[in-house]
Amino acid sequence: MMTAPDPHVARLRKLDACAVSDTLDKLGLAGCVTGLRSASPGRRIAGRVHTVKLKAGNAPADRPPVHLGAAAIDASGPDDVIVVEQRTGIDAGCWGGILSRGAQHKGVAGVICEGLARDVDEAREIGFPVFCRGYTARTARNRVYEDATDVPVTVGDFTVEPGFYVICDSSAAVFIAPADIARVLDAAEDIVRREGEMTRRLATGESASAVLGANYEYMLKGDD
Template identity: 55%
Template sequence: MSGLADTLARLAAIDTCALSDALDKLGLAGQVTGLRRESGAGRVAGVAVTVKLGTGDPPPGPPTHLGCNAIEAADANTIIVVEQRTGVEAGCWGGLLTRGAIHAGVRAVVADGPVRDIDEARELGFAVFTNRLTCLTARARVVEKATNVPVEIGTVTVHPGDLIVADGSAVIVIRPEDADAVLTAAEGIVAREAAMIAEIARGTRMGAVLGGNYEHMLQKD
């Protein structure tokens, strides 16, 4: 397994709550809550290709439908991350884009902003994480300002190439240079929680299982 493939496989094996705890332990930010999994199933891990939407005129050059540049820049490791925080009720992702993304091998879309055609994404089993749904088109409402630039989702800035993990609890953003440290911390937390689960199964008193060791688990080493 290549380095990136191994990293993504290890991340996909860890739930976002454990990854969040690892970020806390290391004093790092990267937790995004409120972006619900509206379609697809399971946990996804991938590499961010970003899209920033806004109002007004699009950048100079040939007109391009929003999201197309991201799909064309994607590969089989990609999670597309979209910022649509204009306050305008307008879809930042839709059914045709979902079909194009599936064809390109995209793993998921994470959107801070309204998504439309969600039933189509559900029927196709494509993972979409978002905070809002809509029926309203982007046409004449919002435009793509740039692809593969820093974008804001929740309280976190996502840079192109950041590592993204998303499941039913949250979306986690990890800078590539922090991946090894986050994985080491998260896998240690998972191992300690597995030992606690075994204690619960043996009938150990809950106060003993969730005692001082658990309360101090996130202290920096």
């Protein structure tokens, strides 16, 4: 059965990470994670989070074989983003080309890796957005394994829960708890509206000092 589109995701897709990060600052919320690389600069993704947590070594012998990321792909659809934690320090990919293709077939918006990704050229070639800490050719086999799907994971210094919202572009990944999404969207849309008006005024020839000034500096401090 198809799940109805999430209206919050539709609104989030129209924003960018900087506007949402500014909104978190205004509301006193955490959730902005910087330093990720985009395998396809210029791409932006937004959606609800499914998580994958990896650990070092091989899976316990009494567990059935599991390919990392497969369960998250099976659980995901067009309003979803997969977030993988691979913080072991081991040089091993936590996402690869077949996973990118499988996720793309499900309509998944993209993947965010707190760790290294591989088959990056393949992801770029098929147009599947991958954000990660870096690149590698080393397989996960005999190096890391999937410990669990849809459990809390850590990205940067922020704990991401399954079901959180996220927007990610070349500037940052910004995570939002479901309890906060409505007010974050309202405030972010207002920031975008104000910035759009500033852009319009600059285009008419007004000076940057006149357009920006207090308008920009005080934009996050109140509703004026």
